[in-house]
Amino acid sequence: MKELLYGAAYYDEYMPYDRLEKDVAMMKKAGINTIRIAESTWSTCEPQEGVFDFSHVTRVMDAMEEAGINVIIGTPTYAVPTWMVKAYPDVLAETVKGRGIYGARQIMDITHPVYRYYAERVIRKLMEVSAHRKCVIGFQLDNETKYYGTAGKNVQLGFVKYLREKFNNDLNALNHEFGLDYWSNRINAWEDFPDVRGTINGSLGAEFEKYQRSLVEEFLGWQAEIVSEYKREDQFITHNLDFEWRGYSYGVQPDVDHFKCAKHLTLAGVDIYHPTQDTLTGAEIAFGGDLIRSLKNDNYLVLETEAQGYPGWTPYDGQLRLQAYSHLAAGALGVMYWHWHSIHNSFETYWRGLLSHDMEENAVYREACIIGNEFRKLSPVLSGFKKNNKVAIMVNNESLTALKWFGIEADAAGNNGIRYNDVVRWIYDALYKMNIECDIIYSESTDIEKYKAVILPAMYVADEKLLKCLKDYTMHGGTLIATFKTAFANENVKVYPDRQPHILNEVFGIYYQQFTFPKNVTLTGFESGAPEAEHFMELLMSEGAETVLAYQHSNWKKYAAVTRHAYGKGEAWYIGCMFEEKYLQQLFVRILGENGIHAAAPEQFPVIVREGINEKGENIRFYLNYAWEEQIIKVSEKFSTVLGTADEEHREVSLGSWDVCIIKIG
Amino acid sequence: MKELLYGAAYYDEYMPYDRLEKDVAMMKKAGINTIRIAESTWSTCEPQEGVFDFSHVTRVMDAMEEAGINVIIGTPTYAVPTWMVKAYPDVLAETVKGRGIYGARQIMDITHPVYRYYAERVIRKLMEVSAHRKCVIGFQLDNETKYYGTAGKNVQLGFVKYLREKFNNDLNALNHEFGLDYWSNRINAWEDFPDVRGTINGSLGAEFEKYQRSLVEEFLGWQAEIVSEYKREDQFITHNLDFEWRGYSYGVQPDVDHFKCAKHLTLAGVDIYHPTQDTLTGAEIAFGGDLIRSLKNDNYLVLETEAQGYPGWTPYDGQLRLQAYSHLAAGALGVMYWHWHSIHNSFETYWRGLLSHDMEENAVYREACIIGNEFRKLSPVLSGFKKNNKVAIMVNNESLTALKWFGIEADAAGNNGIRYNDVVRWIYDALYKMNIECDIIYSESTDIEKYKAVILPAMYVADEKLLKCLKDYTMHGGTLIATFKTAFANENVKVYPDRQPHILNEVFGIYYQQFTFPKNVTLTGFESGAPEAEHFMELLMSEGAETVLAYQHSNWKKYAAVTRHAYGKGEAWYIGCMFEEKYLQQLFVRILGENGIHAAAPEQFPVIVREGINEKGENIRFYLNYAWEEQIIKVSEKFSTVLGTADEEHREVSLGSWDVCIIKIG
């Protein structure tokens, strides 16, 4: 796309009175050039079974086409109309809590033929009225699709058939791999397969969740095929991928394998929500962007992000603009808000849009006007902005799931403690604040050789193929960095019955037999300071590795905490416990620095520096100030100013509160 | 009633051995002149379907009649007997958790014809044996009636019919008002109406709760009609109204519209429970009394309050007496304890009565003897004690419900924060501690012109009729005070799509488009000190109003926190955020003082001063000492002593620990 996208989700259906003309005028004033419509409006588009009414869709497309505003059409399938559930109550997913009750979105069984039948029909009807329209630039499949806990008899039957195939009909193999002999869970005939919702077997349970994730992949693929029948060459297919939700977009999405889903899309899409005000750091914007960009190694759409959001997020002056450029700095093609106007009823009344409930101009809208008009001017410079990162963080859903079943801090009292994404974010956030840019790749990725360093945060589940690949990677010169809880279990969440970390113990030059929760344990080996070991610690024993950090504790002092080992042409570092982020940064300075990986600029958080190459091959750099304090920054290279206040002669960039500056290096 | 009532609930049914004669003697000694019997004893009165045995009731009436003790008869319908549920399991309410299991009280479907059939019969039978008895002074309908979450198919069917009528059969109107297009919840045929228990739509959900509350009103009206067929002219009909329960009587009752229910009663009744010992403040007694008294603008019955209650409430010496007079000071006709004796089995074993489990005289009983005998002496002075308050706090159930769906502090992580009653009590408690007496009125009240000031704590749901009425009230000279979250949504919990507060923005001379949760925000404008803004803040913009308090914060300093505006002949104050109570008191001193509203006496909490006029037109004043510390109080007026220690010559009142003094002014 030539133009940076700037826009919002727009719901003509939800308006308290006819606003279309006024909204278009306000959009134009704000430089908005794209809207997303139709997702979640099934009950309006098909008010009764087989009765279709796309008047809202058509009327909005008409208005936008006239105004020169792009439209993304969302298939309306993620919330089902009442008539369907009334006639076929079984379309609601049966979960571990039983059959659902109508009301919320995302509560149906996405595999159910009744749902599929109606979904296909409404998609086709919608495509018929929209696909040929000039204003329509692409399609979003469904929205934030998950499997919604679907685990009814039909789904479980599919799962058993899937297992039969996976294990070549060999129950002994299944029992052995999953360890079902334990507590008499052994299955001795396929027809004895128990209701999997009650299982206490982590291997079986994790496999079922993996199967449930595959339903999402199949569902999106199915929708993509339907849409493809209608779409023009120039129209994209995307999906609104999202993240583990902790009141905001936190980490790897537990219920969807983004890597697999992305194959069905021509363009990756995402929504990212995050705290603002004094807790705005940009970390979620960067994390989400780095992960989504890496899925297809390409630019991506920010289909949703907050304008005002919940009251606690009402942005300070400048923050909306800072956020917008942070998305671009990660490789986004633009920014779209959820949503244009604050709605006046129902669940998300306080998830406020650009316009407040009074639908007049307000502080946020006025800032959007600035952003939209800057975007227009900057499009020639910023379009096609690409990354060439040297560091990758490798993640996978299987480890996330397994560490839910076997919590890192799980104890005999049933507490589960920190989770997979806490480790992922521990690693990511340290790099982010040091301005070391990275890709976030899934373990199925096949091109890791291009990275100078690959980091494995708690890669608990790792099959032997992956482990051999990582071994080769290091052997051939890569820098491999792993934390505790890596390579502990195979793809069936069976703990490897030999030295941990499995296979990689040779690469890291260490092994361990014991681990514990640290109490009053500090780490020695830093030049100054000695952080506490936190959450979990492995008692590492060297088999050739150098002990970089050791534990200080009466009983654990004989064990290493962080080790380094030359392996082949490469180097392998093992981090056996968690500790304060600033010390992790110190460690990364050493590990990465010694392997020739440095930040683009010496600044650190709250000044965030992001870099990349635009379509013309120019080196573009963003300075983002995540603070009230103004900043004057020395730039070592010659540059020209793209946006913001800079003194090219004295090579200085000036950043106000929550401000941004973009320069072209050279 | 000429005599102050003093009494207790009495359960001959629960006695471990025959105690009646001894209990009557102990009651007489304590000055007890009234007991309440029979409520909750259905399984004793009707041991098998159609078999009646009122021997406990009759024997107690006989004994009381002989002893000259009044009896209040409670209909026994709030706990159903086993035989009914065994034969008709469907009489148990079906709630969002499914059909209940027999055991607790208050678990039936109060609309169920089976329940109604048997309830009517047992009420009539009980009336036949009791209504003509001389000792019987009145009747209590059921007890603490609620709707118990009843939401079965029958109830939902009634709800749909109710909606059909409300919206004149116009589904479009319903969809539009409730915003059902959102998330595809639109209902396009009445027969598609979904199970409302699953709804995520706050408008639909709040309407259903309103409908459920109307079932309580209908139920009490139905019982009142039956009882009226039997009762004598001199007998009253009351009900035991209660409050939001937070381990004690906290605020407006969420599940019952007291205002509407009170129409079915000839005399309002209430139960009030509260902490004691060092946390006894009298605030719950005063709050409950002010609200219940205002329902019928008349004196009321305290049908239940604690004697000893739970172990944490065991009263200090003097507290039982202080509490008793606090009830009278609010306009109660007397005090009745729940209950006479501590029971030896089942759920409320530790909700101890006047007598402990040993049923001997004890410390509390001995204090009751003092109270009962004082009551007898004071009856001529204190009967018909009335209020003439100049301040009203206006509440409604609709705002309470809406702020449950849309929590004041609700965030994206799903936390809900403070509730409606926290705001109500914030306002109330400040006035209480300043000794500014007030009425607590429901928004349906039609006679607000009699108040000098009306206060709206978080009147979130307000229809246009009410808003225009409040506008007129101010225009004509009233002082209107509102907090944040007032006039935000209409009667269907649809946010008003124009300037907030709707209609009233003109009255207050302000509007706002944004709000947030305050962090490190202080308020400037007080003569000394600067409280923190707490919980929630609206970013007020003046349109003519004077900024009385402003926010101190880098980003919010341009907005007002508290404003004042002359409107017509009146004045309007808007309070945009919460803050520490003592500062609210300072603000009230200013607001009310400038409008000629002052406390009866200059004392402040822990000395509570209450005032009113007795039947003879005399001005009676209570001094209540909520503290260990003794107090000597100067009285500016001439007075004579009704109760307690006072020096009339030097115009001084002396209060010991947890002590009370009553004087007649003039």
Added chain:
Amino acid sequence: MKELLYGAAYYDEYMPYDRLEKDVAMMKKAGINTIRIAESTWSTCEPQEGVFDFSHVTRVMDAMEEAGINVIIGTPTYAVPTWMVKAYPDVLAETVKGRGIYGARQIMDITHPVYRYYAERVIRKLMEVSAHRKCVIGFQLDNETKYYGTAGKNVQLGFVKYLREKFNNDLNALNHEFGLDYWSNRINAWEDFPDVRGTINGSLGAEFEKYQRSLVEEFLGWQAEIVSEYKREDQFITHNLDFEWRGYSYGVQPDVDHFKCAKHLTLAGVDIYHPTQDTLTGAEIAFGGDLIRSLKNDNYLVLETEAQGYPGWTPYDGQLRLQAYSHLAAGALGVMYWHWHSIHNSFETYWRGLLSHDMEENAVYREACIIGNEFRKLSPVLSGFKKNNKVAIMVNNESLTALKWFGIEADAAGNNGIRYNDVVRWIYDALYKMNIECDIIYSESTDIEKYKAVILPAMYVADEKLLKCLKDYTMHGGTLIATFKTAFANENVKVYPDRQPHILNEVFGIYYQQFTFPKNVTLTGFESGAPEAEHFMELLMSEGAETVLAYQHSNWKKYAAVTRHAYGKGEAWYIGCMFEEKYLQQLFVRILGENGIHAAAPEQFPVIVREGINEKGENIRFYLNYAWEEQIIKVSEKFSTVLGTADEEHREVSLGSWDVCIIKIG
């Protein structure tokens, strides 16, 4: 048994690969002489209904027999195979939450005939292959049996029949004893008996739990009879009894009456789990041992205890050995770990065994080798080690259950606060740390005359027979000590309707009518210091007793907190509230000291001293150091060293960190 047992649970079924030969070799090296097999392996032993395969069992017995290692056979009935549940879903217990879903262990209805039919058959088949084997020294019935909440129609029908018999078909008696008139719960016909799962009546609810506990007794008796048909004279029958679980073995088991179950066993067995590292105190080992030993007044088996357990428990060097000797010091016949190897799948992957997941030698295994070889040498000295304690703590399940229904700190907000076992452990731990050894006996015990002192922690439910027995005990010279909440309710959890404590008020020379939760109340009467009253306080009034401690508080100062009373030839102490443990120790020094009860040695925790008499009649003393700090201890008697470092000449024992020393006195 002549040899101290040292062993582990062993699961050939769970092995990732064939390990038997290697495991036997490693066991031999570690001095392991006993393993437990087969419990929980039903689905392996009977892969399909009626198809039996005991090859794992047989192969392990063969190997062990050859190696000279003992085998304990566990009946495999506490986890049911999938085929049974698939065919008969009703075998899963129906609890208050409804019918269970297959997955976890211990979810069946232990009374269900289908379950019983299959369980009996598999037990008989297992006995047939194992009972005659030389290596088999005994049998464990099931494992940690409970009733698993079973409350289906069949169970409730049994309960009603049980009540009919208990009350001689007299419903009036039942209603009166249980107080069912309350809230209309009265049952006027047996066929009206409601679903007891919903009851809010503590008497009925507690009786049902007692009935459910009786199902466990009946079940174990039934298994014992079956096993007895096969077992040899020299083989024992045991069961793995356990405790209230608070993430570790905390106190009296709520769901099983150990005293009654023990009658079905020839040898008591137990599992004990506890924190280690800096929180290892030995208290759970001692508590569990004292309770289990007292059941049959004999030595007992530790069938399970942790080797490594959860990560937080990974033991420090020396702790595994210290723990092992602590078990022996309480009278255990030896120590068996759960379990030999860490398993690689399913629920207890992190409940690690002696071997870690790599199944190599590790730190813990190496310490086990030391222990096992020491055990072998010490067997002649330590076998048949017996106690002769002078103090007994008396407990019962009925008080535990009742204090769940009526929590000690239960308040009107629904909080329940501390529980029965908190009081039991408060008493026990104080004695433990003072090195006062005690028996823990159930209230059905008939031989209390042998104790110099009997302590009743919160013996809330006590029938009159027991109370008269305790009265006689004191009258005849015993020292009776009771805490608050003793003798408050009868065996039907009906509060005694006279002076508390019922009957015993004469013995203690006190009574009370009121109680409260202490706030800012201190206790006066200690020589130095004044602890706060905590959790609960009774307001004691003397009727002859000496006030030993009094409350310091404006309102409660007139009441006693701790009293002492001479009664007959004995003495009775009443402790009316809780307070800090170290003050309780001071109190015990006085109470017990004055009655001639002293610790074996003057040391206190962290040095634990335990004593007893071995088979030869020699006086054996253990010194156990629960600390990092080394200790030099003076011994007042002549002694010879059994284990550890001691200077017999200078009569000194030396203890390193977490070290043990055993001496023979005289």
